Amino acid sequence: MSEEVKSYVELKNINKYYGDYHASRNVSFGIEKGKLVALLGPSGSGKTTILRMIAGLENPDDGEIIIDGQVVNDIHASKRGIGFVFQNYALFRYMTVYENIAFGLRVQKWDNAKIDARVKELVSLIGLDGLDKRYPSQLSGGQRQRVAFARALAPNPHLLLLDEPFAAIDAKVRQELRSWLKSMIEKLGITSIFVTHDQDEAVEVADEIIITNQGRVEQKGTPVEIYRDPQTSFTAQFFGQTFFVENYHDFKSFDTVEGTTNAILRPEFLKLTKKNEEKKYTVTIAEGIVQSVDFRGSNFEITVKYKDNIFIAKRTLDEPPVEVGEEVDIFVYRLLVLDGDKVHLLKNRALNEESVVI
Amino acid sequence: MTEKNESKYVKYLLITISVIFLFFFLVLPLFVVVTEAFKKGVDQYLQAVTDEYTVKAALLTIEATFFAVFINTIFGVFAAWSITKFRFKGKKILTTLIDLPVTVSPIIAGLIYVLTFGRQSILYPLLEKYDIKVVFAVPGIVLATIFVTFPFVSRELIPVLESQGTDEEEAAALMGANGRTIFWKVTFPHIKWAFLYGVVLCATRAMGEFGAVSVLSGHLRGKTNTLPLHVEILFNEFQYMPAFAVSSVLVVMAIILLIIRSVIEYKGKKEEE
Numbered sequence: 001m002s003e004e005v006k007s008y009v010e011l012k013n014i015n016k017y018y019g020d021y022h023a024s025r026n027v028s029f030g031i032e033k034g035k036l037v038a039l040l041g042p043s044g045s046g047k048t049t050i051l052r053m054i055a056g057l058e059n060p061d062d063g064e065i066i067i068d069g070q071v072v073n074d075i076h077a078s079k080r081g082i083g084f085v086f087q088n089y090a091l092f093r094y095m096t097v098y099e100n101i102a103f104g105l106r107v108q109k110w111d112n113a114k115i116d117a118r119v120k121e122l123v124s125l126i127g128l129d130g131l132d133k134r135y136p137s138q139l140s141g142g143q144r145q146r147v148a149f150a151r152a153l154a155p156n157p158h159l160l161l162l163d164e165p166f167a168a169i170d171a172k173v174r175q176e177l178r179s180w181l182k183s184m185i186e187k188l189g190i191t192s193i194f195v196t197h198d199q200d201e202a203v204e205v206a207d208e209i210i211i212t213n214q215g216r217v218e219q220k221g222t223p224v225e226i227y228r229d230p231q232t233s234f235t236a237q238f239f240g241q242t243f244f245v246e247n248y249h250d251f252k253s254f255d256t257v258e259g260t261t262n263a264i265l266r267p268e269f270l271k272l273t274k275k276n277e278e279k280k281y282t283v284t285i286a287e288g289i290v291q292s293v294d295f296r297g298s299n300f301e302i303t304v305k306y307k308d309n310i311f312i313a314k315r316t317l318d319e320p321p322v323e324v325g326e327e328v329d330i331f332v333y334r335l336l337v338l339d340g341d342k343v344h345l346l347k348n349r350a351l352n353e354e355s356v357v358i
Numbered sequence: 359m360t361e362k363n364e365s366k367y368v369k370y371l372l373i374t375i376s377v378i379f380l381f382f383f384l385v386l387p388l389f390v391v392v393t394e395a396f397k398k399g400v401d402q403y404l405q406a407v408t409d410e411y412t413v414k415a416a417l418l419t420i421e422a423t424f425f426a427v428f429i430n431t432i433f434g435v436f437a438a439w440s441i442t443k444f445r446f447k448g449k450k451i452l453t454t455l456i457d458l459p460v461t462v463s464p465i466i467a468g469l470i471y472v473l474t475f476g477r478q479s480i481l482y483p484l485l486e487k488y489d490i491k492v493v494f495a496v497p498g499i500v501l502a503t504i505f506v507t508f509p510f511v512s513r514e515l516i517p518v519l520e521s522q523g524t525d526e527e528e529a530a531a532l533m534g535a536n537g538r539t540i541f542w543k544v545t546f547p548h549i550k551w552a553f554l555y556g557v558v559l560c561a562t563r564a565m566g567e568f569g570a571v572s573v574l575s576g577h578l579r580g581k582t583n584t585l586p587l588h589v590e591i592l593f594n595e596f597q598y599m600p601a602f603a604v605s606s607v608l609v610v611m612a613i614i615l616l617i618i619r620s621v622i623e624y625k626g627k628k629e630e631e
């Protein structure tokens with residue numbers, strides 16, 4: 001965001017076509033040194049294309065890619081100092097773990113003793129000691145991913161690119177691998193960009209998130225910034241659990257943005273109370289009917305209907321339970337109003353009035 | 359219960375039909391070839407097989423086979439590589455063209471070369487000037503053999519390369535490996551068995567080629583006769599015993615290649631596991 005901070009990787013007005021298909025539209029962003037950044041967007045939004053252009057596996061039709069102050073458009077992929085972890089790892093099937101990791105070093109003509117030391121160091125870094133003679137087919141998904149990671153890191157790249165690094169791994173191991181990878185990258189301090197379509201993954205792992213949609217960059221920021229302050233309607237709807245509200249004027253004590261009726265709600269924007277519970281903002285209450293109650297481990301997800309809107313609110317296990325068909329009170333703290341492609345965050349006026357009183 | 363019995367009957371019926379079919383169309387003729395070949399004793403057999411013209415024909419067959427395998431292997435690898443690893447216009451056309459030789463009748467293949475390099479051809483004066491003989495000469499036989507065995511190697515390689523994708527090559531290229539290293543270290547291990555299989559198929563087919571070669575050869579004994587053509591000549595001259603003796607040589611060569619082929623298939627399958 002701030003112009004003063006020097007970017008380590010920078011894309012300036014990148015455009016890319018596959019035939020007639022416009023896969024990257026005026027993509028521009030900068031990434032600071034040492035950051036772990038997620039490229040997040042739905043499938044087909046052009047994330048892989050961006051990553052491949054940075055790596056030099058694909059050429060932009062237009063625009064500049066700058067790495068460490070140098071325009072790299074005409075520099076061959078192998079000379080960009082990049083480590084790349086492919087979506088399905090692309091490990092060399094007919095080479096052992098050892099040879100996979102050593103490959104890049106052999107190509108660079110390191111001497112054998114140094115190669116051996118480096119490979120051993122990496123094998124133990126990824127916790128695969130004793131498995132270095134195995135072939136990729138003899139490893140689990142998680143182990144393969146670690147090998148791909150080690151192979152990419154072996155020649156000491158300055159920039160690490162990972163395409164959907166967790167997509168091919170089953171849910172149980174994924175969680176563990178995410179934290180492993182995050183701590184590994186933090187430990188090494190290497191600037192990294194990873195692609196994902198899973199927002200939980202992006203939030204959990206990344207320092208910063210770049211949201212892509214239909215070949216465009218919608219927004220860039222920390223997970224909290226993007227969550228708090230979505231700048232486009234796409235981001236507002238893509239990020240976090242959201243519900244569409246046809247007419248937000250149904251809710252009391254909100255300002256009106258000229259010419260808008262649609263808004264987005266999130267479970268966290270709502271407070272749902274039983275009729276007999278104590279409440280703070282009595283004037284602005286809306287009354288809804290409970291449609292369903294679902295237990296979600298640490299809380300209840302309660303689907304409520306208010307006028308024509310259906311949305312979900314959360315209640316903790318400690319609060320008195322609500323039942324299907326029950327009439328409940330709803331208080332809305334915030335709304336994300338959709339204004340064409342823009343988004344405005346509206347706060348319930350009751351909140352300000354109250355704080356003035358106190 | 360009855361359903362199970364029924365499927366059992368079907369099974370044995372089908373097996374029996376297959377066995378009978380194989381017996382009449384394959385085993386019996388092969389048996390006849392061998393018995394006819396040895397009808398007048400081992401001495402006569404050896405004499406027929408080591409006859410000057412037979413040896414020359416065998417050498418020519420080996421020569422044509424060698425060139426066909428060599429050239430089609432190189433071409434097949436390049437074609438399969440470019441078709442599967444690059445995106446370019448006209449890829450479909452190239453793929454179709456490669457398959458053309460197996461769909462065209464060998465006789466027509468032979469005639470194409472006669473028309474291209476024979477007396478009627480516009481190229482003929484040029485060939486004559488440099489004293490190059492193609493039609494009714496060894497180069498014609500080699501060309502015809504190459505033509506009919508054209509797609510054998512590439513056809514085996516394309517599916518393997520296609521299923522493998524380009525990721526591993528990209529990974530290697532990104533790490534700075536050159537084309538040669540990528541081919542030998544990354545791609546070749548994948549295609550090794552399919553490659554050898556294609557080579558053997560190509561050799562088998564090249565050895566037995568008759569039609570196209572027959573058109574181009576001119577049947578000059580000791581000069582432009584391959585083994586299959588030699589068999590035909592002997593047969594037409596009512597020299598049945600020698601004809602069968604020479605045939606048996608071809609059969610033995612084919613069986614050897616068949617065994618090699620099975621071994622390759624077996625090894626390839628085993629490695630996949």
Ligand SMILES: Nc1ncnc2c1ncn2[C@@H]1O[C@H](COP(=O)(O)OP(=O)(O)O)[C@@H](O)[C@H]1O
Pocket residue numbers: 018021023041042043044045046047048049050
């Ligand atoms: N090599 C290619 N040729 C043609 N179209 C492509 C190619 N690669 C990607 N595309 C198209 O570009 C779009 C973006 O692809 P991609 O960058 O892979 O998206 P993502 O990684 O976000 O799923 C998709 O619609 C895809 O079909």
Ligand SMILES: [Mg+2]
Pocket residue numbers: 047048049195
């Ligand atoms: Mg992708």
